[in-house]
Amino acid sequence: MEDKIKSGYLYDFYGELLTEHQRSVYEMSINDDLSLAEIADSLSISRQAVHDILKRCDKLLQDYESRLHLVEKFMNIRGDVIRINELTEGNPSEATLSEISRLSQLILEEL
Amino acid sequence: MEDKIKSGYLYDFYGELLTEHQRSVYEMSINDDLSLAEIADSLSISRQAVHDILKRCDKLLQDYESRLHLVEKFMNIRGDVIRINELTEGNPSEATLSEISRLSQLILEEL
Structure with a gap:
């Protein structure tokens, strides 16, 4: 993931x-x-202070993620839901519903 | 949600x-x-100490949830995914796919 986007999610x-x-x-x-x-x-503080605060925030946010893995969990679920959403654009068929069923069960195991 | 179940999720x-x-x-x-x-x-500690630790843990976990709301977010998503999964048990139709599409979009907005 691009660093700035990932930082956004962590935040x-x-x-x-x-x-x-x-x-x-x-x-x-x-x-x-x-x-x-x-x-x-x-903020009337030095550039060095801003730099240190940003670095400290990144470290704290990454530390929370390395312990909780909730962004990772969420990204996995998001991928599966996007796939389900794409499948609803095709024709209704047993095969489509069966694939949606499989994906939704995967998500429920993750949640 | 029943208290013990909710504590389990928070944990x-x-x-x-x-x-x-x-x-x-x-x-x-x-x-x-x-x-x-x-x-x-x-653990060779007093019952009072165990009681205090459990109470402190509940407070800490609830405090994290009141700040982050991630259990709430994931529970909402879980409800929508269960509904999607139920819909895949019916007959394939435009209406079913359209409802699955609506629910999956709701989830993507939440994520």
Whole structure:
């Protein structure tokens, strides 16, 4: 997964476990796509401080994922649901329903 | 949701954020269904200590859920996937595929 997209997912899942200050800095970088200098300016802190906070946030979010694996679980489920959705665009047949049944059972085992 | 079942889900999702000691005590209670006295005996600690640890774990797990809402999110998805799975047991028809399409899109919006 592309790093920035993955960071976004990790933040969606675990962002609430960061402090409010960490969240503001992280959101400026990930959501608003501001540069270190712009964030530093807007918060009146040094660029080094912004850099350290972002690095610390990445480490914390990755640490939560390495313990909980919920983003991984969610990505697997998402892949199966996208496949189910694609199958509904074809003609109705026993074979289609049987494949949807198999995929939905896979998801239920994962959940 | 019945309390013990809900505690089980919370533990499945966030258990890895507890300490190893908290996890052992919690698993004896939730997975092995041991009494306070049995857990206390097996760990050579007081029943009061076991009680306090369990209460603390419940609070921590509920606190993670109140911040992240991931159990709630996954439970919603689970309900929709169960419905999709039920629909695959009927006859193949446009209407069935259209309802599966609707449900799978709902899930993708949630994910």
